Amino acid sequence: MKHLRHLTTFGAFALAALAGVAPTPPAVAKDTPNIIVIMADDLGYGDLSCYGATELKTPNIDRLAQDGLQFNQGYCSASTCTPTRFSFLTGMYAFRQPGAGIAPPNATSLIKPGTETVASLLKTAGYKTGVVGKWHLGLGEGDAPDWNGKLKPGPLEIGFDYCFLMPTTNDRVPSVYVENHRVVDLDPADPLWVGKKRPSPDHPVGSDPEVRKTLKMDWSHGHNQTVHNGIGRIGFFTGGEKARWRDEDLADAWVEKSVAFIEKHQSDPFFLFFASHDLHVPRMPHERFQGTTKLGYRGDAIVQLDWCVGELTKTLDRLGLRENTLIVFCSDNGPVLDDGYQDGAIEKLHEHTPSGIYRGGKYSIYEGGTRTPFITSWPGTIKPGRSDKIVCTVDLPASLAKLAGQSLPAGACPDSFNVLDALLGKDDAQGRDHLLQQPNKGPTLALRVGDWKVLSYADAKPKKHLTYEKGPGKHELYNLSDDPSETNNLAKSKPEKLKELLSQLEEIQSAGHSRPDWSEN
Structure with missing residues (x-):
């Protein structure tokens, strides 16, 4: 039986009037599902067993597909991360926004306060909104983020109530967590500095031959500047030693914070953007996943991603929320093998085809760059099956707003189409025509x-x-x-x-x- 929420509009206004305060219009006036968008990173159409992969197994994601709707023509809007994430949140193609290419380490907020986003639309509808994981859309304003102060504006200024982030990517500095407006566990006596130039001649960088000998994962091109956790990165940073994360622990951190967010808001309608870093380089999954596939660290990272999905669905089951939660599973772009590190992705590929039958991958406008796994799951509402409808991540703002009973304001989300019926697998539903x-x-x-x-x-x-x-x-x-x-x-x-x-x-x-x-x- 679904866990449904009810709010009586008249009752809410009457109580407010009796209390002598100005009534606030109730945001949720009908039963609404929780929403979780799980966005993988660099995951290709052929990378999951439910999409035909035979060299590894992804049972938790497969279960989403078996219980929900698996799209044959599901797309992200770009074949690189920052543009897709920008478009997913704003409902606008990223080429329209100056500077919306792959964000550098010191990028400031790409989405300005006041921009309507999927998070702000759902927040208006009464949802508690959170984002956990990779951000890569800039933080703060001015010439560079204030890493030692308030990182504002950021997700909280565009509709999110809570965020726990990796601010850039795992191959870019700084290697720290950000929670809401602050770097987590930052010691004021050890300030964080991020820059474009080597801060001193003795600053360890991966391009130094002697330093390179000590790396636990060698680079193939680029990724040879600041060394952290035995891995070279893009960019330079110093300080913040207590705040630095370990690559192997990232997935556990995303799951821990996401579970806490779900538990906290289990009685509210909530929207969670679970922004996985898997399988972005450097692929360094937790030790318990290393060696679990014959595909090397890239395959192991897919298994780690699958574990994350399983932990989220187990949490929903434990709290009795699964039948009132819509899960959308997607990827920010297609696959890439050698993206700057010598991690065995090419050498250990075997018979695996990351893009399936499609040409190209990350950075490409061939189908392999943007046609990715796309699954919607809502037990009891979405009938299991496969769909040939064309849907895209840029459509999620308009579609999820419709699900929450919200109209798009004039001028908002200019490229986002309401394909909700297609996402829910309704009869005679229409997907995109272009x-x-x-x-x-x-x-x-x-x-x-x-x-x-x-x-x-x-x-x-x-x-x-x-x-x-x-x-x-x-x-x-x-x-x-x-x-x-x-x-x-x-x-x-x-x-x-x-x-x-x-x-x-x-x-x-x-x-x-x-x-x-x-x-x-």
């Missing part, structure tokens, strides 16, 4: 309309790199129904279709929004 895809930032973009997809690059040069490749030509055209792996470029043989899609792409770029009723709500 979707824009981006890598880190413009001008490279792709547009899918129905089964057709056009890729538009900044130049015509072919590229081949460890983490990124593209074919020759400035434009590519594919029919995904006939050619889901994007191997047959039809740009020359279908010039009219190419022209049509490029015109639509230019229109979406210049319009500033893609949601038709953007200014009418």
Whole structure:
């Protein structure tokens, strides 16, 4: 039996009037589900056993899929982390926001206070809102975050009631936790400094040959500046020794804080953004997961991610909340193997295909960059099955606002479509009819309309790199129904279709929004 909440509007106003205070309109006027969005990091379409992986098992995520709706055409909005996270929260394609590429260590808040977000929309609806895990959207304002003071603005200024964060990424400095507005366990006598230049000649960096010999995980490219926990990072930092985390403990910290948030708000409707760092580099899962797969640390990190999902669902079961909780499982972008560290991801790949049948991965606008695992689970409400509807993480603000009974304010979430019925697997539900895809930032973009997809690059040069490749030509055209792996470029043989899609792409770029009723709500 579902655990339902009831609020009587008349009663709330009457009690307030009797008390002689101005009544506050009740935010929750109907039964509402809890919502948990679990966003993996660098997880590909083929990385889970429920999506066809045979070299490892992901039983907890598989259970979500078996009990819920597994999407064959679920997307993130970009093939890199910061843009997807920005779009997921704001409902706006990140290429529209200057500076919304991969955020550097000293980035300040990319989402400004006053911006409507999925968190602010749900908070208005009466939800308690929290984010735990990787942030990578900047903190503070001005030239750099005030690491030794208040890190404001941040998540609490855009709709979250609580946050416990890794402020950047695990391969970028500083390697500390942030809870609400402060670095956790920071000793004022040992201030934290973050910068772009080596602070002193004796500061340990991974590029020093003698230091490199001592690393517990060697770098392959980049990631050779400040050494922390035996691993080179991007950027420089000093101080904050008591505040520093250990890579192996990150997943445990996310689970601990998330469970505490759920327990605290079990009697409220709550929204939790569980922002996993797995399987972002450096892949250094807890010792109990190391060696659990034959795929090396990358495979072990997938198993650790699966454990996290299991801990969250066990908590919901223990508290009797599972049947009143919608879980959305997704990823911020597609997979990458060598992303700067020598961790065996390539050498130990065996028969595993991280992108499934799809071409490309992280940094790419081919399908492998943005088509990722996407699962919705709500026992008793969502019927188990698979869906071919096109849905995207950028649609979660509009869709979850609808679920909570909220209308989108005029001018908010300009690219977020209400695909709630598709997420819930309702009969005759409609998904997206088109979707824009981006890598880190413009001008490279792709547009899918129905089964057709056009890729538009900044130049015509072919590229081949460890983490990124593209074919020759400035434009590519594919029919995904006939050619889901994007191997047959039809740009020359279908010039009219190419022209049509490029015109639509230019229109979406210049319009500033893609949601038709953007200014009418």
